[in-house]
Amino acid sequence: MTFSSVADSSSVSAASSLLLLAQQTRDSARSLATLPTEQKNQALEAVADALEMAAPEILTANQVDCQAAKDAGISAALYARLKLDESKLKGAIVGVRDVAKLPDPVGEVQIHRELDQGLVLKRITCPLGVLGVIFEARPDAVVQISSLAIKSGNGVILKGGKEAIRSCEALVKAIRQGLSQAGIDPAVVQLLTTREETLELLKLDQYVDLIIPRGSNAFVRFVQQNTHIPVLGHADGVxxxxxxxxxxxxxxxxxxxxxxxxxxxxxxxxxxxxxxxxxxxxxxxxxxxxxxxxxxxxxxxxxxxxxxxxxxxxxxxxxxxxxxxxxxxxxxxxxxxxxxxxxxxxxxxxxxxxxxxxxxxxxxxxxxxxxxxxxxxxxxxADGFRYGFGAEVGISTQKMPPRGPVGLEGLVTYKYHLTGDGHIAATYTGPKAKPFTHRDL
Incomplete structure (x- = not known):
């Protein structure tokens, strides 16, 4: 077997593995989407407790990441984002509990309207499905994003920068332990660790509903140009x-x-x-x-x-x-x-x-x-926590909503539920068409 065929085989294997991971996340997210608010809030409390218990392990992992990054000549700006000290970790854990206190964005009835007697329309908020979030440094983003995903009923596949790999692994391990203790499938929160997985993630439009890149201008542009999945984010902060x-x-x-x-x-x-x-x-x-x-x-x-x-x-x-x-x-x-x-x-x-x-x-x-x-x-x-969103998955500078710091409200969409009793469209068409009542209930 030639070297190229070995590499191709490895690539195929990685793609297959990621496909299976995405399928698991999708299935787990569908179960999460139907959970009552109280159960999701209990899960967030369990996640906060697990993060507190794992704090020494998390901080040690971050210290190793920071030292390796410093030895590699990381920029001062990126180092500041990478560093996760005790104060920053405590703040992130407080954020998890703050998200639990927020109103549940899922199941909100936005429209309740009678189209005709016995024919009732509702527009009801629901989770997006699976989020793919790719970010540089900022290990505390793992905590913010995961808590928002859990509360909004979404699965999330996280990909942190190579400079934060140990920190991210320690954080995700604790988050998944908290979910397990709360009786929720930990597969709703996944972590990728290689650049190759990032490229494959961008191809999973069948399983991933939204990509959120957080990084440099060049990186965000790359993501936007290499996926068919909708992308939410900002390239620069000028x-x-x-x-x-x-x-x-x-x-x-x-x-x-x-x-x-x-x-x-x-x-x-x-x-x-x-x-x-x-x-x-x-x-x-x-x-x-x-x-x-x-x-x-x-x-x-x-x-x-x-x-x-x-x-x-x-x-x-x-x-x-x-x-x-x-x-x-x-x-x-x-x-x-x-x-x-x-x-x-x-x-x-x-x-x-x-x-x-x-x-x-x-x-x-x-x-x-x-x-x-x-x-x-x-x-x-300009920050989700300071706006009272509990946390944020990122800041969007696009014209279409969500715009600005994106919290829970940016992670849900809606469905139209229409309930009738044998109603047919023909009744409302033609010269003898019956008029709609269009009465808000």
């Missing part, structure tokens, strides 16, 4: 803060510092600061001190550099997601120019304005094309 001429300087400085430095590796951190020329000198001379105290590297356009002694920003800076303590600054002549810049260079993620002029704020929020538009607050609030 977010802006516009400081208007009517801004409160102290308030705007505080917002800018938080939006850039509170967690610079996050996709909702600002990458560009736009400042109205009428307030540019006053604001920038104060902001530069606060930003540089936090070791932010500043770059600016020509007018910014007339005020601050900083390196020049290039055209590429306006489209770059630094995910680090780097910030580009541009002075603009008007609100309209700021909006045009954001709509040209932004990634439709989250955009903010600092101003005390309510009409200016309203115009900004109406005309900026983004999933989140904020007035006088940090872009760092």
């Amino acid at each position: 977010c802006h803060l516009y400081v208007d001429r009517a801004a409160d300087v102290q308030k705007a400085v505080m917002i800018a510092v938080d939006a850039k430095t509170q967690y610079p590796a996050a996709c909702n951190a600002i990458e560009t600061l736009l400042v109205h020329r009428a307030i540019a000198s006053e604001f920038l001379l104060e902001a530069v001190v606060a930003l540089q105290m936090r070791k932010v590297e500043l770059r600016g356009d020509d007018r910014t550099r007339e005020i601050l002694n900083i390196p020049a920003a290039t055209e590429a800076d306006w489209t770059t997601e630094y995910s680090d303590l780097v910030l580009s600054i541009k002075v603009v002549d008007s609100l309209e120019q700021a909006i045009a810049h954001i709509n040209t260079y932004g990634s439709r993620h989250t955009e903010a304005i600092a101003t005390e002029d309510l009409q200016t704020a309203a115009t900004f929020m109406a005309q900026v094309d983004a999933a989140g538009v904020y007035h006088n607050c940090s872009t760092r609030f």
Whole structure:
């Protein structure tokens, strides 16, 4: 047997194995979809307990991952996402219990309408089926995504980055133990560990209903171009803060510092600061001190550099997601120019304005094309937990819903249930057609 035939055989075997795994996940998800709310909530509590019991094992696995990643020269931004310390793990476990407290998104009657006497229509929410979630670093995403999947009655196939493999394995092991203890088939949560499995996952449109990629722009584009499965997600987080001429300087400085430095590796951190020329000198001379105290590297356009002694920003800076303590600054002549810049260079993620002029704020929020538009607050609030969703599977920047942080409501679809008593369509057609009542019940 030649080397190529051995490789082909191995590939076929991997594909067959993944196909079986996907079938198991689909079957288990169908059972999960019919469970009452109380049983799903009990399962989430069991998962939280199992994660607490396994915390030492999980943290040790993450330390090994972090050391290996550091030895391999991982970027500072990716390392920040990879690191799972005791505080972050505790927060993730709290998130599991928060999801259990949320209303069940499954079985909600959205429409209840009599079409005619004895002919009743309902539109009822139901799970999507099986989610395929592919992400880089961020092992805590395993916990968030799994808890949302369980509560919404969906199966999930997870694929973490190679840098987080030990962390993900430890987390999924604990989650599956919790599910088993609650009497739920652990096959509803699966973990893939190789790049080859990622490629095969994208082909499983018969078994996987939604792909959620969380990673670099190039990675998300690759996923979108290599699957027939619907894809939900965002490629970049190029977010802006516009400081208007009517801004409160102290308030705007505080917002800018938080939006850039509170967690610079996050996709909702600002990458560009736009400042109205009428307030540019006053604001920038104060902001530069606060930003540089936090070791932010500043770059600016020509007018910014007339005020601050900083390196020049290039055209590429306006489209770059630094995910680090780097910030580009541009002075603009008007609100309209700021909006045009954001709509040209932004990634439709989250955009903010600092101003005390309510009409200016309203115009900004109406005309900026983004999933989140904020007035006088940090872009760092763009988060499922902070929105009260318990957690999120990701943030979507697409125009069609779900948009923004995607929690439980983004993981369900609906069915139309129609119940009659021998009703036939012919009764309602032709010259003697019987009229519909169309009465909401």
